[in-house]
Amino acid sequence: MFIPPLPLPSNPNIELRFRAHTVEESLEFGDATAETEEEFTTRYLNTVQIGEVNDSAMWTVQDRRAALYWIWMNTRMKHGHSLSYTCGHCHQLHQHTFDMKDLGGELELLQVPPRIEVSIPVNGKPVEWILKPLDGRSMERLQAMYNRLPMKDSPAYRNELKNVRLVEIVLQTQLKDDPEDFEQAGEKRYSLIKTMEEYTEFAPLVASVRTMQESLRHGLPIVIQDGQPMLYAPPHVCPEKAKEGVRLTTRLYFPFRAIKYLPVSLAGLMANADS
Ligand SMILES: [Zn+2]
Incomplete structure (x- = not known):
């Protein structure tokens, strides 16, 4: 065929x-x-x-x-x-x-490179972020995390779910000085993002990730x-x-x-x- x-x-x-x-x-x-x-x-x-x-x-x-x-x-x-x-x-x-x-x-x-760059501070210090769609490695990682979530009625469920959603954001970011290793780079950004101010820094990062997803539409809906x-x-x-x-x-x-x-x-x- x-x-x-x-x-x-x-x-x-x-x-x-x-x-x-x-x-x-x-x-x-x-x-x-x-x-x-x-x-x-x-x-x-x-x-x-x-x-x-x-x-x-x-x-x-x-x-x-x-x-x-x-x-x-x-x-x-x-x-x-x-x-x-x-x-x-x-x-x-x-x-x-x-x-x-x-x-x-x-x-x-897609007619443009599959990434956008934004400047969003972390603790008031400017940081240049590269935002990109989730790739296969990231999806494998997320799927493993969703599989390990506790039962829905367990007290830990909501917090664990929030953490997976946070990782989902982390996996759509990249920094110019990221370590070569995928795991290490992810851990580093995860730690950095956790230190962001929630409303003035983290929320704009999440909003920018949504904008990136919308503006880099490709493949099938x-x-x-x-x-x-x-x-x-x-x-x-x-x-x-x-x-x-x-x-x-x-x-x-x-x-x-x-x-x-x-x-x-x-x-x-x-x-x-x-x-
Ligand atoms: Zn009907």
Whole structure:
């Protein structure tokens, strides 16, 4: 199966070439779980590249989803997908069936470098920050942290969750004098950010990270919820309101997981072929 080359959405000068995975690889990836999906995504995207491997751990989370989507679209015969939801407009249950092919039209390539620079002080001293989208390494790290969160009803839960959210911000920053080592650099920025004044320094940093995410939109429209990347479905028009001549739409998102689109088992592969 020929898969057309895909320009890396965050850096379209890089062209990615993929091949379809083999049955042997399918068996090898068979033990992927939702808890390890980011790690598997890295391995999978590195395994199915043709030629020199461009390490997918360094790609943005959007690049990784776009690549998974691209491979999936070009190796599957049927592209239908269905979601059911309770409509916020008419409060009835709807079924939204769409062609995954339609999402391809929303694939955006970035025309500027995937980073922005801002100056935000720490304890009144100016600091130059580089803000960048989460990459594969960061996603693996976050997923591991979300997996280790205590039970929701435990007293420690809220604080631990706040800490993961803080790390999520830390992982979208970079400093010019960061140590080479990813872990060390992260620890250093984490310690520094914890010393920021909450309202006058940390809040503007968080706001700048949000602005960065918005201005560096690329790949497919996704949202990251509790460390899980979710893909937006095409807008669905409420059929009830349409009868009254009113056009109201809902934009749903759904987990776009590597493992969902990787054959979980050979039996799964066969079941998928029938669906
Ligand atoms: Zn409705």
